[in-house]
Amino acid sequence: xxxxxxxxxxxxxxxxxxxxxxxxxxxLLLVVSARTVIPLPFTPVPxxxxxxxxxxxxxxxxxxxxxxxxxxxxxxxxxGLPVFAGGTLGIARIxxxxxxxxxxxxxxxxxxxxxxxxxxxxxxxxxxLTFLIGNILIxxxxxxxxxxxxxxxxxxxxxLYPFIPGDIVKIMIAGTSFPLLWRLRRx
Numbered sequence: 001x002x003x004x005x006x007x008x009x010x011x012x013x014x015x016x017x018x019x020x021x022x023x024x025x026x027x028l029l030l031v032v033s034a035r036t037v038i039p040l041p042f043t044p045v046p047x048x049x050x051x052x053x054x055x056x057x058x059x060x061x062x063x064x065x066x067x068x069x070x071x072x073x074x075x076x077x078x079x080g081l082p083v084f085a086g087g088t089l090g091i092a093r094i095x096x097x098x099x100x101x102x103x104x105x106x107x108x109x110x111x112x113x114x115x116x117x118x119x120x121x122x123x124x125x126x127x128x129l130t131f132l133i134g135n136i137l138i139x140x141x142x143x144x145x146x147x148x149x150x151x152x153x154x155x156x157x158x159x160l161y162p163f164i165p166g167d168i169v170k171i172m173i174a175g176t177s178f179p180l181l182w183r184l185r186r187x
Contacts, residue, residue, distance in 0.1 A: 002059065002060055002061060002062040002113070002116050002117060002121075019065060022061050022065050022069070023061075023065055023068050023069045023072055024072075025069075026057040026061060026065070026066065026068075026069025026070070026072075026073070027069055027072050027073045027076060027083075029053045029056065029057060029069075030050060030053050030054075030057070030069065030070065030073040030083070030105075031073070031083045032049075032053075033048060033049035033050045033052065033053035034048055034049075034050055034083060034084055034085045034086075035087070036048055036049040037085050037086050039086075040162060042158060042162075043157075043158035043159065043162065044096075044097045044098055044146075044149075044158070045097070045098050045101065045142075045146065045158060045159045045163070046085050046086060046098075047163065047166055048085045050085065050105070051108075051135060051138060051167065051170050052170040052173060052174065054066075054070065054105050054108050054109050054112070054134065054138065055112060055131050055134060055170065055171075055174035056174065057069050057070070057109065058070075058108070058109040058110070058112035058113040058116065058134065059112055059113070059116040059121045059127075059130070059131075059174065059178055060116075060178075061113065062113045062114075062116060062117050063109070063110050063111075063112075063113030063114040063116075063117060064113070065113075066109040066110070066112065066113035067106060067109045067110045067113060069109070070105045070106050070109045071106060073105075074094070074102060074103075074105070074106070077089050077090070077093060077094075077102075078090065078091045078094065084102065085098070096149075097145065097146050097148075097149040097150070098142070098145075098146065099145055100141040100142040100143070100144055100145025100146060101138060101139075101141070101142035101145075101159075103141045103142075103145075104137060104138035104139060104140060104141040104142045105138060107137040107138065107140070107141065108134035108135065108137045108138040109134070111133055111134055111137055112130055112131065112133075112134035115130040115133070116130065116178075121178040121179070121182070122178070122179055122182045123179055124175065124176065124179050127174070127175040127176075127178050127179050128171060128172070128175035130175075131170075131171040131174045131175050132171055135167055135170075135171060139159075139160060142159060143155045143156065143159050143160055146158065146159040
């Protein structure tokens, strides 16, 4: 069970509306986090709040709703709304240098949601490990796709190393927040 599913309605229609509301909320959080952009002059990959948003969405909603939130976000961007980092849009973004990270959001959300459903977000060390695993799963397709445009060495130099300090901060924020929220809920 995840934080946002503790008080899920029992009635089928209300439950469906609740799920749709959560997924919409997840999409909106991703859109807002994509607007938080710090461009780096040496890489096409910007610093955004999206990985932290993925952590929050997947851990609080679980694997199904978290992954559906990310998939809906991607489909909205492909459909033509400017939701991706920096207000970009379209399927070309998915096939561009940074599109692999967007695909990685799906992998990260699914695994973070799954581990959170198993209770890994309730203990500090397991929560940190949950978000670290999710972050790695975001990077794998991201670096692979970036390497197609830049080569392997530059993909790591431009698409991984500069982001490690920020990722550590995001993992620490999520990894400390969820165990604390679960403790507060039990109190």
